[in-house]
Amino acid sequence: MAERTFEIWRGDRSGGEFKEYTEEVDEGMVVLDMLHRIQARQANDLSIRWNCKAGKCGSCSMEINGMPRLACMTRMNQLPAEGKIKVQPMKTFPLIKDLVTDVSWNYRQNERIRPFKPPAPDSDGKYRFQQADADRVQEFRKCIECFLCQNTCHVLRDHRKQEHFVGPRFMIRVASLEMHPLDTDDRIPDLKNEFGSGWCNITRCCTEVCPESINITDNGIIPMKERVVDRYYDPVARILRAITGGGKKLPTA
Amino acid sequence: MAIDVKELKTIEHDVLVVGAGGAGLRAAIECSAQGLNTGVVTKSLLGKAHTVMAEGGMAAALGNVDRRDNWKIHFRDTMRGGKFLNNWRMAELHAKQAPDRVNELERWGAVFDRTPDGLINQRNFGGHRYPRLAHVGDRTGLELIRTLQDHGIHQGFSVYAEFCALDLLLDDGRVAGLVGYFRETGEFVVFKTKAVIFATGGGGKCWRVTSNSWEYTGDGFGLALRAGAELQDMEFTQFHPTGMVWPLSVRGILVTEGVRGEGGILLNNKGERFMFNYIPERFKSETADTEEEANRWLAGDKNARRPPELLTRDVVARAILAEVKAGRGSPKGGAFLDIASRRSAEDIKRKLPSMYHQFKVLAELDITQEPMQVGPTLHYFMGGIRVDADSQMSSLPGLFACGECSAGLHGANRLGGNSLSDLIVFGRLAGLGAAEYIKGLEKTPAPSDEQIEAIVKEATAPLHRETGPNPFQVHDELQEIMGEHVGIVREGPSLEEGIQKLEGLREKVAAVKAHPSAQFNAGWNEALDLRNLLLTGLAVAKAAKMREESRGAHTRLDFEGEREEWGKANVVVRLGEDGGVEVRRVERPDPPEELSKIAYATLEELEGGNG
Amino acid sequence: MSTEANRLPTATLPGGHLDCTGCTHRTDDWKTGPTATFLGLLLFIVYSTAAAFQGEHYMYENYLSPMYSPVVFTQLERTVTTPEGETLKVAIPGAAPVEHAWFGLKPDAWPEWLPFSPAFLILAFPGAFRFTCYYYRKAYYRSFWANPIGCAVGPFRRGLYRGETHLLLFQNLHRYALYFAIVFIGILYYDAYMGFFRHGEFGVGLGSIVLLLNATFLACYTFGCHSFRHLVGGRLNWFSKSPLAHALWKRASFLNERHMFFAWLSLFWVGFTDFFVRATSMGWIPDISTWG
Secondary structure (H helix, E strand, O other): OOOOEEEEEEEEEEEEEEEEEEOOOOOEEEEEHHHHHHHHOOOOOOOOOOOOOOOOOOEEEEOOOOOOEEEEHHHHHHHHOOOEEEEEOOOOEEEOOOOOEOOOOHHHHHOOOOOOOOOOOOOOOOOOHHHEEEEHHHHHHHHOOOHHHHHHHHHOOOOOOOOOOOOOOHHHHHOOOOOOOOOOOOOOHHHHHHHHHHHHHOOHHHHHHOOOOOOOOHHHHHHHHHHHHHHHHHHHHHHHHHOOOOOOOOOOO | OOOOHHOOOEEEEOOOEOOOOOHHHHHHHHHHHOOOOOEOOOOOOOOOOOOOOOOOOOOOOOOOOOOOOOHHHHHHHHHHOOOOOOOOOHHHHHHHHHHHHHHHHOOOOOOOOOOOOOOOOEEEEOOOOOOEEEEEOOOOHHHHHHHHHHOOOOOOOOOEEEEEEEEEEEEEEEEEEEEEEOOOOOOOEEOOEEEEEEEOOOOHHHHEEEEEOOOOOOOHHHHHHHOOOOOOOOOOEEEEEEOOOOOHHHHHOOOOOHHHOOEEEEEEOOOOEEEEEEEHHHHHHHEEHHHHHHHHHHHHOOOOOOOOOHHHHHHHHHHHHEEEEEEOOOOOOEEEEEEEOOOHHHHHHHHHHHHHHHHHHHOOOOOOOOEEEEEEEEEOOOOOEOOOOOEEEOOOOOEEEEEEEEEEOOOOOOOOOHHHHHHHHHHHHHHHHHHHHHHOOOOOOOOOOHHHHHHHHHHHHHHHOOOOOOOOHHHHHHHHHHHHHHHOOOOOOHHHHHHHHHHHHHHHHOOOOOOOOOOHHHHHHHHHHHHHHHHHHOOOOOOOHHHOOOOOOEEEEOOOOOOHHHEEEEEEEEEEOOEEEEEEEEEEOOHHHHHHHHEEEHHHHHOOOOO | OHHHOOOOOEOOOOOOEEEEOOOOOOOOOHHHHHHHHHHHHHHHHHHHHHHHHHHOOOOOOOOEEEEHOOOOOOOEEEEEEEOOOOOEEEEEEOOHHHHOOOOOOOOOOOOOOOOOHHHHOOOOOHHHHHOHHHHHHHHHHHOHHHOOOOOOOOOOOHHOOOOOOOOOHHHHHHHHHHHHHHHOOOOOOOOHHOEEEEOOEEEEEEEHHHHHHHHHHHHHHHHHHOOHHHHHHHOOOOHHOOOOHHHHHHHHHHHHHHHHOOOOOOOHHHHHHHHHHHHHHHHOOOOOOOOO
16 A cells, blocks of 8 residues: 555644654554554654554544544545645643643543432342333443543534533433433532533534444433423423422432 | 652552552552542553453353352353362352442443343353353443443542553562652652552553553563562463454454354354364363254253353364464454354344444444454463452562452453453452551551662663664564464473573663653653563563463463363462562462362252342 | 624644634535535525515415415405506415415404515414424534534634523523424324315325325424423433333434434425425416316
8 A cells, every 4th residue: 555644743732843754554554553653663752642442442532634533443544545644632622742632621520420329229139220221321331431522512622611511421421320210319400500501502513523423412412401401491391390399309419 | 860759759648559440440449448548540541441442241140141140150160261270269259259249330330231120131151151241232341440430530539640650669578659650741750658459451462463452561560570579370361262353453453252142153264163173072061062052052042052152262262273274264364253144233233333333443344244354362361460369469568469460360261251350359359458458557668769769760761872772663572572482372492482582682671762751752651661561471481381281271282281280280470589580380279178069060069049 | 893803813723723713624525514504594594485475376276385384364365556556456366265264364453564474473383493403403503603613613703602501592492392393293284184185075186295295204303303302201211111101202213313304304395395385376387186
């Protein structure tokens, strides 16, 4: 196969530039392979964050030809056959060096979410619920925390509303807890007031870039928005709730 | 260059856990529960550890799918899989405690696949008599690590991500802490602790074809050896029979045993289901000998025997190798693994979604339509740090080890699914062991400044060299040697040659040069990892040479078959005075009578008792 | 404010990213989608406005345009002034007969200066349903407001964005628009049913089929609505304990996965149905049917 030229961002917060590297491409290679080849042969100090190289750990998130992707799951033959290939770090998070960014903000968001709270198990120490109850939650639990959705979400990426909105990854994290048949806690007030469900304008870029094909918007965020509507915006539901005395989980201290 | 130790960042904890995979996180959770001030360091980000790669499930005799299962049969399967070289007590603890640990995960938020009556579903796997693997599709490892992570962040321990451990600190023969550096900044940190728990995984990166990620550089082995602890069973390195063989760049990436558990079959290029020709004597009575019977088993007939594709991993790996050597391999040098003709496309996508996705994206192959091509890949270290079965403490007081980096549970070979349960059972026990040990400490150990200075000095040396070998190329050479001389099948003279070559690499490893910047510098990180990789490679090669028999995952062409005298001994590894890797044979104690009875009992004697 | 002032400052951030409206390093074709959406929606808005204002040719025999259904008040003739200055009452062609209107003729109280068309009285309902629809919100936030214009493409006016927290809070009432939309499905099926009877005689015409498809596409769109999916089952956590809700949810989910498809198909078909009735009434196309 032919040689290809990469334009890789080299630098840190204080500045940097795109540098060009040309290497031979073998059949079946992915972008991460090429970056490793460049690292081993031309730029020993090139910083790349990666781990499993099989799309399971979500470490090698970066922007390839402007599109947020996992480098390990982007085949060379998927890219345009001509021209240079531009590789950049994710935009939304503070740059550390080269292709590596500081994603710690995401971990802090996770800590804000109330943990799973199950009831006591059945008398034999086991819990019982059906696969039908598990299906929805399992879709969200496929998440590999690559944070590509967080990176692409324009609320965080461009409007910088980090103090208002937790981002798609944690919207579905909340969804995975709220839809869990065993969970007894209530995160709907947090969802509206703390996590900023209203800041999302459901424009679906999170879903478009998800390497696990999780339907973040339709199955996660919108159902959560609808639950917020139930609680806060639907006058009839509020009246019914007042008459019937709830039927919804009440916030716990 | 002078280093002022006082200037270095120092952090104090009661206990420091090295590694944030399943075992490390479980250990940290236990330490916190025991009231210890706990820190966790991890080479990558939290939740990215190699545990995410585990696919098939975690073995625990819950008896949810087949009521006949119980801990004794799980114990018996584990011992038989390990060719009776397992630590008896560890196999017992594991089989007894695994169900509680799995249920505990569910309490912490794990969402396993369900049985029709709403319980945790369990699937069949190689070497397990009954469906025993609690699972979530084919991403069980991810579920495990995410559950521990999401539970763990509320338990009060501190996590130091992207931190590499360099060496242990000692005080009067006890662990006193550890020195390492942050990958992001290159900043050195001194951890002063009363105990250290290693959960560092294996050393698969000694080989080129491996399912392991870059982190698997044998750090725990290297650090433990240099600090004076012992390793054992290092010759037992498991080659998983089914790794991807193409494209080359992903060669070695795992194809879960779940494919075979769900009915996948292995074929050679003549279309023959060759595994029927490789059933070892020991398993003949429990393995189907016709396709018809194998199909009945798959359909759920409890009286049928298991298909030969589900024999233990060493058997299947050697069979594929033999087929390839006999010229019956697939075009890319493996065997065909066919699930497409066995299950509907819908079933495959539902049961094996990550496999479907992995092949679709990486190999441009639709596994619901075409067979995969697979071949053996270095997957797991049965051996590791020699520990006490109950406390998980190593021969070095204050150093504990759990998970893949510790030895004992799996003996000469590990059953699929026993790894994830190993992590949570012994992660917890290591936490308890550390708490017990700290309680008994009379004074807090204090490391000397000289030790710290020496560690930092050695670590920074590659940054200051004017010239020296490229660390990536040295790593490549090491992998070349291991692949050629310490592969699936081994032979005395070749092993000896490999050992000589590895010894010859020592100087190169000591002389590598890195780009002079400590900040997220992959070359420098690689240079430092090389020390551990080399020690790991030497430990495996020397132990493999010493064990003159073929047992489990260790196959010697010049010593075929199991030898009785070697069934009674382990190979133990330590560093000599001169820093050289030394191996010695250590006799095993007699097994406890009670356990011995269970291990050699018939199935009928053990079945039942589970609800 | 000028367009220039509305743009983000052009700059390159650490990491080499561009930070300005419409800026990106993407090399793939990200513009076609939003452009097509923009044109498609614009075309529909222009057509439906024109069709609504026309106020005639919305009914042909037993075919009623969905843009005029239901007919609340009808108007049969309108006053025109001839060039000679005479005022004449002229019959409106293609108007619904009185018996077809729910409340008869346009009330006399309707002010002279206010244009009248039966469409004005009802279009707000389907309009509101589509406007607050979770799919269309994406479509117009992207293609009309450019927030974001594309994934990883610089959006319009950084300071202005407040999501759906302030001005757009009303989007949360989408389910009320849904309730009306469901009523409209019933009405449109009734219209489709009537499309098979001309003067009490059963028959099939091109129009009957067009009307039936229209109601069906709209039903597929409406019952794939995210709010509907939530209300029938999505709000529950124990599907296994409510098998009926689960079954409904699964069906709604099937349609929901195709929500965008049905959103466009039904939109196009509503326009086409209106056009068909209009064109038949105006004699542009022949009325092919069993009624002869």
